[in-house]
Amino acid sequence: MSAKIIDGTAIAAKLRAEYHLRVDDLKARHGVTPGLAVILVGDSPASRSYVRNKIKACQQAGIRSDLIELSSQTPEDQLLERIYALNDDPGIHGILVQLPLPPHIRVSSVLEAISVEKDVDGFHLYNMGGLVTGNTVFSPCTPYGVQKILEHENIPVEGRNVVVVGASNIVGKPTALMLMQQDATVVICHKKTRDLGHFTLLADILVVAAGVPNLIVPQIVRTGAVVIDVGFNRLPDGRIVGDVDFEGVKEKASYITPVPGGVGQMTVTMLLHNTILSAERYATGTQRAGMR
Numbered sequence: 141m142s143a144k145i146i147d148g149t150a151i152a153a154k155l156r157a158e159y160h161l162r163v164d165d166l167k168a169r170h171g172v173t174p175g176l177a178v179i180l181v182g183d184s185p186a187s188r189s190y191v192r193n194k195i196k197a198c199q200q201a202g203i204r205s206d207l208i209e210l211s212s213q214t215p216e217d218q219l220l221e222r223i224y225a226l227n228d229d230p231g232i233h234g235i236l237v238q239l240p241l242p243p244h245i246r247v248s249s250v251l252e253a254i255s256v257e258k259d260v261d262g263f264h265l266y267n268m269g270g271l272v273t274g275n276t277v278f279s280p281c282t283p284y285g286v287q288k289i290l291e292h293e294n295i296p297v298e299g300r301n302v303v304v305v306g307a308s309n310i311v312g313k314p315t316a317l318m319l320m321q322q323d324a325t326v327v328i329c330h331k332k333t334r335d336l337g338h339f340t341l342l343a344d345i346l347v348v349a350a351g352v353p354n355l356i357v358p359q360i361v362r363t364g365a366v367v368i369d370v371g372f373n374r375l376p377d378g379r380i381v382g383d384v385d386f387e388g389v390k391e392k393a394s395y396i397t398p399v400p401g402g403v404g405q406m407t408v409t410m411l412l413h414n415t416i417l418s419a420e421r422y423a424t425g426t427q428r429a430g431m432r
């Protein structure tokens with residue numbers, strides 16, 4: 141068996157074309173241009189490159205994006221002041237603070253300073269908590285992108301065994317919660333999991349977000365499984381790979397996502413989606429009132 145290679149770039153392109161029409165419609169009918177503020181603290185080359193991808197995608201979709209670059213020495217209270225100003229700025233519908241932040245800044249204070257109505261990354265505690273009950277204002281972009289890939293390929297989730305490898309707050313845990321909300325049976329594995337293969341072999345759908353190249357080899361993948369590789373790792377030789385031994389696993393899986401060209405494309409696309417959704421709510425006055 142050779143897996144169908146899921147073309148994340150093509151799915152993303154189709155969605156982005158639809159989103160561009162929604163932007164045009166907002167401009168024409170409400171005079172509203174969706175606006176995203178991206179705050180980058182410090183000058184990590186990797187963060188800079190992710191941010192560049194996001195800004196470029198905004199431009200292509202007709203979304204205004206403001207890049208706010210702050211020095212790595214910026215005190216936490218100055219960063220919070222910038223966020224409060226953006227919360228009050230009617231031209232800005234989404235606020236994203238690129239992680240990681242320098243160690244002197246508390247991530248939780250920053251994420252909770254962002255107005256829930258503008259939290260297009262879905263990282264505010266309210267949105268995180270909302271994942272438990274299925275009541276988010278915005279879904280986090282990477283898990284949402286994974287969900288959209290499954291939806292686009294008509295891969296059912298209900299009643300299936302989903303194994304998520306990786307338990308971070310930004311990918312593993314929210315992905316597990318979103319798929320559990322769709323009535324999958326979900327297992328989350330992490331570094332301390334004693335026998336990874338014992339669990340991954342149960343997976344009808346295997347989602348991998350560990351940050352470890354070649355963690356998933358064919359021996360620990362069930363024949364016919366759907367394999368979604370969220371990993372995004374740069375090797376010393378400059379090549380970008382996921383967490384899955386792609387060549388080996390594609391001979392055993394029924395579907396597999398490549399890296400690049402898979403989930404990463406969808407993450408950025410869902411950021412566009414959330415920013416447009418926020419601007420639509422603003423234009424039609426359907427934001428949730430009084431929420432922060």
Ligand SMILES: NC(=O)C1=CN([C@@H]2O[C@H](COP(=O)(O)OP(=O)(O)OC[C@H]3O[C@@H](n4cnc5c(N)ncnc54)[C@H](OP(=O)(O)O)[C@@H]3O)[C@@H](O)[C@H]2O)C=CC1
Pocket residue numbers: 282305306307308309310311312329330331332333336349350351352355370371372373403404405407408
């Ligand atoms: N394509 C995209 O859009 C995105 C891709 N990524 C990529 O996804 C990967 C994960 O990112 P992120 O969640 O932020 O990373 P983190 O480092 O925050 O989390 C990694 C998780 O994987 C677990 N883990 C690490 N090693 C192993 C192992 N050997 N076996 C099982 N579990 C393990 C860790 O366990 P423990 O909790 O015990 O430490 C942790 O829960 C990275 O490659 C990142 O680049 C991330 C965001 C977006």
Ligand SMILES: Nc1nc(=O)c2c([nH]1)NC[C@@H]1CN(c3ccc(C(=O)N[C@@H](CCC(=O)O)C(=O)O)cc3)C=[N+]21
Pocket residue numbers: 190193238239240372380399400401402403404405407408
């Ligand atoms: N705190 C933190 N924040 C992040 O946002 C973060 C992180 N850590 N760790 C690493 C991952 C990775 N990530 C990606 C974003 C876009 C693409 C993306 O656009 N990928 C495209 C293009 C890739 C390319 O540029 O070649 C693709 O996969 O086809 C990928 C990966 C964000 N990450």
Ligand SMILES: [Mg+2]
Pocket residue numbers: 372398399400401402403404405
């Ligand atoms: Mg990718």
